[in-house]
Amino acid sequence: MKNTIYKRVMSLACASFLTVGMLAGCGKSGSAAGNSGKVLIAYTDTEDAFRAALADGLTSGAKELGIDVAMEQTGDSVEKQIALIEKASQEGYAGVVCRAADAATAHQIELAAGDMPVVFVNAQPADDQLKGDRYIYVGSPEEDAGRYEGEYVYNKLGKPAEMNLVILKGEKGHSATVARTSAAKNYIKSQGCKVNVTFSDFANWTPEGAYEMMDMVKKVGASYDAVICNNDSMAIGVINWMKDNGVDPKQVPVCGVDATADGCQSIKDGQMQFTCQQDAKGQAKAALEAIEALSSGKNLSGVKGATKDGKYVWVPFNKVDASNVGNFM
Template sequence: MRKTVKKLICAVLVLVITVVMLGGCGNIAGSASGGTRYLYLTYNTATDTFKGLLANEMVKAAKNEGVTIDVYDGTESADDQVAKIKEAAQEGYAGIIIQAVNADTAKQIEIAANGLPVVFVNNKPEDDLLKADKYIYAGSKETQAGELQAEWVINKLGNPKKLNVIILKGVEGHAATVGRTKAIKYTLKENGVDANYVFNDYADWSEDLALQRMKMFFRTGQTVDAVFCNNDTMALGVIKAFKENGIDYSNIPICGVDATADGCASVKAGEMSMTVLQDAEGQAGIAVKAMQLLSSGKSISALEGASEDCKAAWVPFTVVDSTNVSQYQ
């Protein structure tokens, strides 16, 4: 009942306050008011560490650039996002930045924007759904994260010829899930590793689901040499599973992605082997700068990290392990 009331109150405030907070998004920072207003649509920020971090960084980036971003933390519904964009197109916004629930709905999102530029973040649509200097993606190449994980494990284990591998994946169909997983497999194969995938399943970015999946794996009686997770939160669930089952994992690399605060703390403690920094600050900064250019009718071509076709602005991933984790805490 309290949650329902909170949602109703927030729905009224969406037209009044700078940052919209629906359904438990109180972890999102506020923003200073600037001359130009953009709408940032996201979801599940209260339960997804990186989504919450990216929303906070989006607000900070807007403040640094002297513009306003209203954050709409909606439901995990593509229809909800499209409906909100239709409203925004009539409410004086200069552009839409969106963490799409489903990247395959990019065309519907672009139509709903009614001529406004759109910057997609954290879930990349296919290239044919993007348009140069109009509908673009700002973020990191998901394949790079999986590639860096696999290369790190290969080097750590001394260029092994065979490995028993576990992969715990994010939400099915998400661009990060697809890109990171594909790159892990490709990189292992290209480096001559005969990978036996003893367990390969979705854990939906969740620590609890990762814990459950690992318990399922332990019941098979198989051994594992390396565990790759599509994000830090799942890697923490893996570590918890090893601990709860009294299994020594000191020689088993457990890899994550995002370099969240909890992930870095785990690396520092010698538990998670490594993570890959998904630079929320960098992604938010380039998204806002790209939107400023697009909403002024300009090209992103001169923006650092811009692709040659002007459909994307890239922020590189960075390996974080025991040698440099203190730099990211």
């Protein structure tokens, strides 16, 4: 145990050392937030369509709002995020916008931030890790996305007494994975329908992962009336698998979340049947407006979607199917 702790401490120390000087070379956009200076934006990656759109929204939104930002991509390294935030604090940055590599490390991120306010975006920490107008979360209410998927499937299948489902999940432990999955099942159960989840596994948000999982579904002989995915990229992977394996997606509802360009096109083409728009640009704009207010010593009262306790800014999901997909393209 002592060796493990020692290694962890040394890992953090090394990460901090390696990031000395990194922030000095980061790109700028516009003028400073509030009266204090630059804002650090620490994000994980752009490996799926939504996260790419979120990063783009943060970059373009900062320019529009005139906020001076340093954009840093950290991958899934908690140590790198913490080291960058510590360095930003030492250099007198005004605040941090962070898509946490692991939302369970929110407290460590807050400690690293020192006197800076922190806006978490898209990866939701536990409520007890947030503090009104200080450490806040910007995102969309994940339970709504899952509930909308469950509602669509239940109605599309004719409100049956029983159904078999395949559920493909995103990242293990991610707040969206947990909330979307449970809410979809719970909605269907709440309608008096027996839900048999014949196969469920993590496809890590990717079409390739979803394709592999559908191969496994076929291998184990799991039957299904519908496939519910935690995002559009996985739903696209399911559609690709169905095309290659003689399954008609018009007969088996496939649902996703995000309303990405590919997801919406798939719905327009009569393949995917349903998604929810997770507004990446809306989340980015709200996160930037929040950090602009907090870094200036203000509260969130002027930010649209902010809760009364000052802990959250909610950007709503929107239902998307064949009847309205044109509005989201």
